[in-house]
Amino acid sequence: MAELLDALAVALKAGIGFQAVFFALLAIGLNIQFAYTGLLNFGQIAFAMLGGYGIAISVAQWGLPFWVGVLIGIAAAVLLALLLGIPTLRLRADYLAIATIAAAEGLRLTFRSVSATPITAGTRGLSGFSDPFVALAPWDTARRYSLLGTRWSGADLWVTLVGWILVALACLLVWLLVRSPWGRVVKSIREDEDAVRALGKNVYVYKMQALVLGGVLGALGGMVYAVGTASATPDQYQNANTFLAYAALILGGAARVLGPVIGAMLLYFIIQFADTGLRTLIGNGVIPEDLLSATDVAQIRFMIIGLGLILLLIFRPQGIFGDRREVMLDAR
Amino acid sequence: MPAEPTPTGAHASSTTGAGGPPRRLAQAALRDLPWEIGVAKPDPAIVVDGVVRTFGGLTAVSVDHLEIQRGGITGLIGPNGAGKTTLFNLLTGFDQPDGGSWSFDGRPLGKLSPHQVARLGVVRTFQLTKALSRLTVLQNMLLGAQGQRGEGFFRALVPGIWRAQEEANTEKAMDLLRRFKLDAKKDDFAGTLSGGQRKLLEMARALMSDPKVVMLDEPMAGVNPALTQSLLGHVKDLREQGMTVVFVEHDMDVVRDISDWVVVMAAGKVIAEGPPESISQNKAVVDAYLGAHHDAPLTIEDEDRVLAEAEATIAHGEQTDDVSRAGRRTKKRTDR
Numbered sequence: 001m002a003e004l005l006d007a008l009a010v011a012l013k014a015g016i017g018f019q020a021v022f023f024a025l026l027a028i029g030l031n032i033q034f035a036y037t038g039l040l041n042f043g044q045i046a047f048a049m050l051g052g053y054g055i056a057i058s059v060a061q062w063g064l065p066f067w068v069g070v071l072i073g074i075a076a077a078v079l080l081a082l083l084l085g086i087p088t089l090r091l092r093a094d095y096l097a098i099a100t101i102a103a104a105e106g107l108r109l110t111f112r113s114v115s116a117t118p119i120t121a122g123t124r125g126l127s128g129f130s131d132p133f134v135a136l137a138p139w140d141t142a143r144r145y146s147l148l149g150t151r152w153s154g155a156d157l158w159v160t161l162v163g164w165i166l167v168a169l170a171c172l173l174v175w176l177l178v179r180s181p182w183g184r185v186v187k188s189i190r191e192d193e194d195a196v197r198a199l200g201k202n203v204y205v206y207k208m209q210a211l212v213l214g215g216v217l218g219a220l221g222g223m224v225y226a227v228g229t230a231s232a233t234p235d236q237y238q239n240a241n242t243f244l245a246y247a248a249l250i251l252g253g254a255a256r257v258l259g260p261v262i263g264a265m266l267l268y269f270i271i272q273f274a275d276t277g278l279r280t281l282i283g284n285g286v287i288p289e290d291l292l293s294a295t296d297v298a299q300i301r302f303m304i305i306g307l308g309l310i311l312l313l314i315f316r317p318q319g320i321f322g323d324r325r326e327v328m329l330d331a332r
Numbered sequence: 333m334p335a336e337p338t339p340t341g342a343h344a345s346s347t348t349g350a351g352g353p354p355r356r357l358a359q360a361a362l363r364d365l366p367w368e369i370g371v372a373k374p375d376p377a378i379v380v381d382g383v384v385r386t387f388g389g390l391t392a393v394s395v396d397h398l399e400i401q402r403g404g405i406t407g408l409i410g411p412n413g414a415g416k417t418t419l420f421n422l423l424t425g426f427d428q429p430d431g432g433s434w435s436f437d438g439r440p441l442g443k444l445s446p447h448q449v450a451r452l453g454v455v456r457t458f459q460l461t462k463a464l465s466r467l468t469v470l471q472n473m474l475l476g477a478q479g480q481r482g483e484g485f486f487r488a489l490v491p492g493i494w495r496a497q498e499e500a501n502t503e504k505a506m507d508l509l510r511r512f513k514l515d516a517k518k519d520d521f522a523g524t525l526s527g528g529q530r531k532l533l534e535m536a537r538a539l540m541s542d543p544k545v546v547m548l549d550e551p552m553a554g555v556n557p558a559l560t561q562s563l564l565g566h567v568k569d570l571r572e573q574g575m576t577v578v579f580v581e582h583d584m585d586v587v588r589d590i591s592d593w594v595v596v597m598a599a600g601k602v603i604a605e606g607p608p609e610s611i612s613q614n615k616a617v618v619d620a621y622l623g624a625h626h627d628a629p630l631t632i633e634d635e636d637r638v639l640a641e642a643e644a645t646i647a648h649g650e651q652t653d654d655v656s657r658a659g660r661r662t663k664k665r666t667d668r
Contacts, residue, residue, distance in 0.1 A: 173489070181480045181498065182488035188464045188475050195462035195534075198424065199476050199541060200450035201483070209485050326466050329523040 003284065007276035013150040015269030018228035021163030022048070023268060025221030026245035027252070027260030028170045029214035034246070035254035036178060037210035038190030040097035043084075043104030044245055047215040048222025049237035050076040053111065055223055056232035057119060059129035066132040070223060077219035081212040089207045096211075104239045112234035125233030133227055134158060156228065163224040167261055170217055175257045186210055187255075247309055253319030255326075262320055270308065274301035358404025358571070359592040359607070367606035367614075370397035377402035377545055377576045378423065378454075383432030385418055385600075392418045393429070393600045400593075405567065405577040407591035407608065409584075411620055415600040416580045417459060420549055424456045425449040436545065451478065453544035457551065459580075463530040465523030469514055472522050472533055473505035474498070476540025505540060512536045512566065528559040535566060546570055548579035552586055564590055584612075596620065 014020065026044050033039040054073020058064040064072075084103060088095040111120045120126070134141050134155045141154035152160075177183050186206050188196045193203045226232045244267065245260075252263025278297045281287045292300065312319070318327040361374045376399035385393040393415040400406050408416050421427035423434060425446040433442050436454055444452075464472050480501070481487055482494025509515040512532045517525065522533060531551060538546055551567065552560050560583075567590055570577050581587050587594060588608045596604040596611060598620035604611060611617055 176489050176491075177485075180488035180491065181474070181482035181494060182485055184467070184471055184475055185483055187467055187471075191464035191466060192462045194426065194446075194458065195464060196475070197426070197446035198450055198456050198458070198462075199537070200447045200455075200478055201475075202445075202447045326521065329465055329521055 003280045004277065007273060007280050009149045010276045011269050011273035012148060013152070014272035015265045016160070016164075017268070018156065018160045018163050018224055020265050020268040021160060021167055022221045022225040022228070023241075023245050023248050024167050024261045024264035025163075025170060025224065026218050026241065027248040027264050028167070028174060029217035029221070030242075030245055030249050031214075031254065031256075031260045032174060032177075032186075032210050032217070033214035035249065035256075035259075036183065036190060037186040037207060038093065039089075039207060039211055039214075040093050041100045041211070041214060042097045042242060043100030043102070043239065044214070044218045044242045045222075045237050045239050046100070046104040046107045047077045047080060047218030048225065048241070049104075049107060049111065049234070050080055051219030051222030052226030052232045052237070053120065053126075053222075054219070056126040056129045056226055059132070060126045061119060061121075066129070069129070073219050073223055074216055077215045078212050081215035082208070085208045085211045089204055089211065101239065104237075104242065108234045108237055108239070120234070123233065123235065125231050125236075127231040129232070130155075130159075130227040130230045155230075159224065159228045163228070166220055166224065170220070171257055171261060178255075178257065182206075244305075247305065250309070250319055251312060253321030256319070256321040259319055259321045266320075267305070271301055271305060274304045358401050362401055362404065362593050362607065367604075367610045369602050369605055371399070371605065373399040373401040375402045376400060378434065378436050378578075380419075380423070380434040381432055383419075383422055383429045383434055385415075385422055385427065385429045391600050393422060395419065395432075395600075395602055398595065398602055398605075400576065400578060402576050403571065403574055404592035405571050405579070405590050407587040407594045408578060408580045408597065409582070409587055409594060409611075410597035410603075413599075414597040414620075416597055417549055418600075419597070420456060420547055420578075420580065423449075424454060424547060450541065453542070454547065455538040455541050455543040455545070456547040457531075457534045457538055457549055459549040459553065461527070461530040461534050463522040463525060463533055465521060467522055468519050469509065469522055469525070469533060470502070470505060470518040472537050473509060473540055474501055476537040477501040477504070478541045501540075508536045508539055513562075528555045528563075531555055531563065532559075532566075535563070539570075543575060545576045545578065548577065550580050550582070552581060552583055560586065587611075 026048060029047070030041060030044055033041045051073040054076050055066065055069035058069030058072045059066055080103065084096065084099050088099050110116055112123045114122060116122065137154060137158035139145075139154055139158070141158060143154050145152050145154060145157055147157070178187070185196065185201050188201075189203055189206055197203050222237070225236065229236065245264070248263035248267040249260045250263070251267055252261065253259035275297055278287070278292070278300060279294055282289065282292060282294050282297070316324075318324045365371050365373070378398075378400040380395050380398040382397070383393060383395045384391065408419070410416050418427065422429050423441070425441065425444050425448065428443070433440055435441055436449075436452060439452065441449055441452070441454075450456075464475070467475070480494065481497055482491075487493045506515060506518070509518055512535070514525075514529060514532060514536065517529070522530065525533060531554075535546075535548070535551065548567070551563055555563060564586065567577060567579065571592075579591075591608050594606065594608045594611050595602055596614070596617045598616075603616040603620055604614045606614070
């Protein structure tokens with residue numbers, strides 16, 4: 001029993017750790033793009049990778065200051081959004097989906113390729129770029145601190161705190177935007193772009209703004225992740241993360257300001273609890289070794305997530321915060 | 333455009349000229365025009381010149397010259413596939429033609445995108461109603477307002493910049509909703525409205541932008557007869573407020589009732605124009621509706637049926653002068 005409580009504590013830590021911040025920021029970006037504007041971005045992780053590598057390459061390879069790296073990461077995300085958006089946003093929604101998913105895979109493979117090794121260090125990845133940021137922490141980062149029954153390193157605590165401040169600011173931004181006339185226009189674009197065009201709004205510009213904003217939030221998520229893990233390797237940025245961020249968004253409730261945040265915390269809590277919980281149960285023999293071995297757990301936990309999402313879509317399609325009336329209103 | 337000797341409409345308007353003087357200004361202005369294709373109007377709002385749109389080998393629209401009178405209601409009719417909606421799309425920037433020019437108030441509209449056309453004051457509605465389902469009725473209305481300060485990305489972040497304007501727009505929207513009897517539904521999702529209410533909402537939303545020209549694509553399609561009457565009333569109101577209305581419609585009773593001028597299209601071309609009374613007498617129009625299949629291969633059953641219907645029409649021709657209504661019936665059958 002004590003072991004299960006430990007597993008719970010570990011999961012709780014994961015649910016508020018920097019990984020949850022990472023998914024929350026990705027999902028807030030997707031919330032703007034997908035849930036409010038109706039853009040299908042299936043490559044959100046590409047923006048995160050540019051954010052993370054923006055810092056990693058600038059600091060570790062080029063020796064630039066940390067904050068210049070942050071700016072470079074954001075600029076790279078804006079550039080990617082423009083590159084993806086300019087040719088596809090005048091077309092049907094599917095084309096953006098195809099372009100983004102291809103860009104995410106293509107960028108990851110480029111970053112880990114041999115020819116890119118002089119800049120990205122290939123599959124070995126980059127490290128040592130987060131020290132200037134960790135040094136800013138107002139407390140001693142070498143010590144370990146106890147919080148909610150879990151142990152945190154000072155550096156983790158600092159990254160996580162700054163991460164949650166970023167999430168709070170992002171939520172404030174989304175809240176301000178969606179209650180304004182700007183938010184009304186993008187929600188209308190989600191419903192029917194031609195109707196919005198016929199009323200004199202430049203749909204293309206609004207879609208581009210939403211794509212860039214969501215991409216920048218994704219880049220911030222990638223930065224938090226890179227600084228949190230103190231390393232940047234291309235395979236951290238598998239495109240499966242994009243879909244986990246979608247899962248977080250749907251779990252929390254799409255087109256709700258806090259939906260993606262709560263969704264990301266819960267999702268990461270469930271993933272971690274399934275993982276440590278199952279390992280504990282196998283370890284103390286509750287689940288027989290022949291049925292399930294500890295090595296299977298990594299896969300099994302995603303099956304549990306998948307099952308949970310299916311049940312969610314059947315019994316609560318609006319997610320935690322959503323309005324069932326609104327989700328069920330399927331006009332098309 | 334060669335001017336053929338055609339009857340002038342002087343006597344024709346006497347049949348419907350019952351309305352008060354301000355209501356029928358455009359009709360009076362159009363009364364003495366010859367009933368010929370491409371005739372110059374006294375005060376044209378929209379002028380179309382040589383607009384051609386082809387889809388592969390099919391010429392969907394080929395209009396040599398067309399003028400639309402300001403402040404009047406112009407009905408655009410024609411069999412299915414005549415190019416009415418394509419012409420609408422071209423005029424409002426939703427589609428680009430292969431050639432030709434068209435202008436509104438003397439400003440060329442070629443190469444403008446839909447939102448630029450809308451900002452000039454030409455708004456349209458759609459054949460398949462586009463209510464924004466997951467927005468409330470009031471939000472739908474507010475979207476229609478033009479020049480909103482809060483629609484810019486950065487200004488949206490400072491509510492102080494747009495709040496006053498938003499309140500003024502809300503007031504205007506509520507006025508319009510009351511007129512269209514949708515005010516009780518203001519907080520409902522537009523997706524919960526009935527088909528007819530959506531048509532009303534779409535029209536009301538278009539009016540939020542204070543348009544100069546309103547283009548209605550089949551405003552009465554799929555609307556019950558009671559609501560048709562109220563929609564008709566609203567369309568007439570638009571004219572009284574000085575707007576120019578162009579509408580596509582299949583119901584000849586409706587067309588006859590409200591239009592000041594009717595333009596008939598078939599196979600992409602304008603085949604006739606004139607006051608509504610002139611249209612049912614026009615041979616080209618009757619041919620377009622009745623003879624839509626005259627050069628296409630028909631099965632023997634089809635041929636027999638068309639023949640029987642044509643004979644029936646001829647037999648009853650003296651009793652009912654409403655030729656176009658019979659035409660409509662035939663078209664519906666053959667369209668299947």
